[in-house]
Amino acid sequence: MASRSTPGGILIGLLGTVFALIGAGMAWQNVSTPLENERRVRTWEEVPATLLEARRQQKRLSVRYRYEYRGAERTGERVGFYDNHFGGPFEELRREQLSAFRARLAEGGGMTVWVNPQNPGEALIDRRILWPVVRKDLLGPGFLCAIGLIFAFLGFFIIRDHRKTAEELAAALGTKQPLHGGGRGFPLGSWLMALVWNGAVLLTQVSGMKPAIGAPRWVGYLVIGALGAIGLLLLLNAARATFQTRRYGGIALDLDPFPGVIGGALTGTLVVPISYGPSNQFTATLSAVEHGSYRGPGGSSRISRRILFREKATVAAQKAPGGTRLEVRFALPAAAPVSEGYGEPVQWTIETKGRKFIRWTLAFEAARAGFEEEFEIPVVKR
Numbered sequence: 369m370a371s372r373s374t375p376g377g378i379l380i381g382l383l384g385t386v387f388a389l390i391g392a393g394m395a396w397q398n399v400s401t402p403l404e405n406e407r408r409v410r411t412w413e414e415v416p417a418t419l420l421e422a423r424r425q426q427k428r429l430s431v432r433y434r435y436e437y438r439g440a441e442r443t444g445e446r447v448g449f450y451d452n453h454f455g456g457p458f459e460e461l462r463r464e465q466l467s468a469f470r471a472r473l474a475e476g477g478g479m480t481v482w483v484n485p486q487n488p489g490e491a492l493i494d495r496r497i498l499w500p501v502v503r504k505d506l507l508g509p510g511f512l513c514a515i516g517l518i519f520a521f522l523g524f525f526i527i528r529d530h531r532k533t534a535e536e537l538a539a540a541l542g543t544k545q546p547l548h549g550g551g552r553g554f555p556l557g558s559w560l561m562a563l564v565w566n567g568a569v570l571l572t573q574v575s576g577m578k579p580a581i582g583a584p585r586w587v588g589y590l591v592i593g594a595l596g597a598i599g600l601l602l603l604l605n606a607a608r609a610t611f612q613t614r615r616y617g618g619i620a621l622d623l624d625p626f627p628g629v630i631g632g633a634l635t636g637t638l639v640v641p642i643s644y645g646p647s648n649q650f651t652a653t654l655s656a657v658e659h660g661s662y663r664g665p666g667g668s669s670r671i672s673r674r675i676l677f678r679e680k681a682t683v684a685a686q687k688a689p690g691g692t693r694l695e696v697r698f699a700l701p702a703a704a705p706v707s708e709g710y711g712e713p714v715q716w717t718i719e720t721k722g723r724k725f726i727r728w729t730l731a732f733e734a735a736r737a738g739f740e741e742e743f744e745i746p747v748v749k750r
Contacts, residue, residue: 377522377523377524378523378524379523380519380520380522380523381519381520381521381522381523381524382520382523383516383519383523384515384516384517384518384519384520384521384522384523385516385520386516387512387513387515387516387519388512388513388516388517388520389516390512390513390516391509391510391511391512391513391514391515391516392509392513393509394508394509394512395506395509395510395513398502398505398506398509399502399506402449402497402499402502405449405497406497408484409482409492409495411484411485412482412483412484412485412495413437413482413483413485414480414481414482414483415435415436415437415480415481415482415483416435416436416478416479416480417433417434417435417444417478417479417480417481417491417493418433418434418435418477418478418479419431419432419433419469419472419473419477419478419479420432420433420434420443420477422466422469422470422472422473423466424462424466427454427459427462428451428462429447429451429462429465429466429469430445431445431446431447431469431493432444432445433445433477433479433481433493435481435483435491437483437488437491438488440488442488442489442491444481444491444492446490446491446492446493447465447492447493447494448465448492448493448494448495448496449492449495449496449497450498457498457500457501457504458501461498465493465494479493481493482495507570511567511570514563515563515564515567518560518563522556547620547621547622547623547743547744547745555606555609555610555613558602558605558606558609558610559606559610561602561606562599562602562603562605562606565595565598565599565602566599566602566603569592569595569596569599612738615641616640616641616739616741619638619639619640619641619741620638621636621637621638621730621743621745622636622637622638623635623636623730623745624636624637626746627707627745627746627747627748628700628728628745628746628747628748629700629747629748629749629750630700630701630702630704630706630747630748630749630750631700631701631702631749632699632700633697633698633699633700634654634697634698634699634700634745635695635696635697635698636652636694636695636696636697636698636730636743636745637693637694637695638693638694638732639688639689639690639691639692639693639694640691640692640694640732640734640739641690641691642691642692642734642737642739643691643692644685644686644687644688644691644692647736648685648692648734648736648737649734649735649736650683650685650692650694650732650733650734651680651683651732651733651734652680652681652683652694652696652730652731652732652733653678653679653680653681653730653731653733654677654678654679654680654681654698654728654729654730655675655677655678655679655728655729655731656675656676656677656678656704656705656726656727656728656747657673657674657675657676657726657727657729658672658673658674658675658676658705658724658725658726659671659672659673659714659724659725659726659727660672660673660674660723660724660725661716661721661722661723662722669716669721671716676704676705676726677701677704677705679698681696681697681698682696683695683696683732684696694732696730696732700747704747705726705747706726706747706748706749707726707727707728707745707746707747707748708724708725708726709723709724709725709726709727710727710728710744710746711744711746712725714727727744728744728745728746728747729742729743729744729745730742730743730745731743
């Protein structure tokens with residue numbers, strides 16, 4: 369069965385691509401600026417200078433120094449590339465610079481500065497690039513880019529229309545085939561939730577966010593600890609769902625007869641990768657549920673769900689290569705409904721409004737082993 373792109377999937381893919389490009393652009397901007405600064409100052413010349421003043425002025429450093437270049441005396445006030453940057457690492461840098469400047473002043477103010485030979489009026493004292501800060505600044509754009517790429521992949525390659533065409537449904541009902549469950553797809557939602565949550569917690573840490581003014585320090589630690597614990601639980605849940613998918617995702621149900629016939633007997637057989645033993649008790653439930661959409665008072669859309677048939681049966685279990693072989697048998701009453709919309713997802717769109725779906729499902733469960741799987745089965749009238 370060929371899958372087709374959906375408008376929603378294409379939209380998510382395009383939005384993901386936009387976010388990825390924005391993240392990549394921000395990352396390039398954060399890297400290209402310091403790289404360009406480093407390239408420029410390589411040609412600057414180091415000349416003697418005299419420090420005249422150095423003091424703290426609110427969040428900035430107020431510095432004046434005098435230097436002579438090519439016979440002309442000039443005055444400079446620039447310290448380095450981070451004069452207009454504020455925050456944790458830059459605050460630490462300013463304290464370090466102010467301490468060094470005060471020591472210079474105590475010794476007479478002698479020092480050296482770097483002068484741009486193309487523009488002698490441009491000079492600075494500290495030409496260092498804080499590469500640890502640059503790397504930290506890449507975390508946010510990198511996270512945005514990664515999320516965008518994930519959503520682009522989901523939109524273009526995963527979120528697709530897998531509904532069978534009329535010809536495919538006719539061919540499927542005319543040929544006996546194993547049935548696969550619908551509840552063991554890869555847990556993309558769980559992993560996305562864990563990724564977004566833990567990424568947000570990581571960003572709060574690397575961005576140096578602090579508790580509100582006046583709040584005790586332990587409050588911040590408590591909040592971050594709680595957020596981290598929730599993130600860990602989300603990761604564990606996603607890992608557990610992935611393990612369940614890998615373990616049970618390939619299970620196939622053999623239905624006899626195929627399709628099931630109203631008024632006859634129905635037998636389902638499958639092998640589960642669970643060790644055979646009396647402690648593992650399996651149950652099976654055969655259900656027919658009607659899903660409908662109709663207009664309510666005032667023209668509002670209403671959705672109905674009605675159980676038309678439900679029966680539980682004893683599952684016969686026996687040891688088999690690779691686990692346990694399960695077999696269950698049901699009798700389909702002559703008055704039971706037939707399948708309507710078999711193979712189609714129950715989704716309410718403009719095309720499906722007013723339609724009725726009748727889904728027959730055969731569900732197996734073993735609570736002790738953590739196994740639960742549901743198969744949609746076709747039921748017809750002959």
